[in-house]
Amino acid sequence: DEFEPWYSKAEQLFRVRGALGEDPTEPFHSVPYAFKPVPDEAPIARARAELKGLGLHPASLPLGVDIETWLKEGRTGWDAFPNTGQGKMDAQTAPLAAALTDPNIKLETGAYVEYLETAPDGKSISAIHYRQNGELKKLSPKLVILSAGAVNSAVILLRSPSPGNGKGGDKGLANRSDQVGRNFMNHNSSAMLAIDPRRRNDAV
Incomplete structure (x- = not known):
């Protein structure tokens, strides 16, 4: 509810x-x-x-x-x-298209996120380090949402330094359990097909 x-x-x-x-x-x-x-x-x-x-x-x-x-x-x-x-x-034609009608929203394309930087207390993200057209850039927004898909979200966390460690820390960010990226699940998709030789499907 x-x-x-x-x-x-x-x-x-x-x-x-x-x-x-x-x-x-x-x-x-x-x-x-x-x-x-x-x-x-x-x-x-x-x-x-x-x-x-x-x-x-x-x-x-x-x-x-x-x-x-x-x-x-x-x-x-x-x-x-x-x-x-x-x-x-889909994500582009529905929410992204709607979001881009807001003049305060800008879409950066061709950007490759290298790693996330944490605030000194380790409780929030202070900056995003990314590469665009061969140039390393830094962005410091008020709020960071990591939504790069099951694989790449884990990759970015593992590439990011954990609080107190240098870049490329031993376990990455938000990975105290050492389980980030280890438990992928298969998305099963099932279909049932029936064939009746007495009928012709001319729908498509």
């Missing part, structure tokens, strides 16, 4: 399309999806009706997509790849 409002805000930001009430296992939503689910193509609509007839509960998959923009690019499949036509809502 504490996190739910933020999940709902994220779904609004990413323009998630979906329908509440179809999935009996779905968690509580304080607000409905802002956009209706992606419409069923004919073969999917037929499969949905047959599953319902068996007493099952087929549910529309919530998708962060601007379907009108997507379909302008042609009839392409829904898959795990970037969409250069800005139809797929």
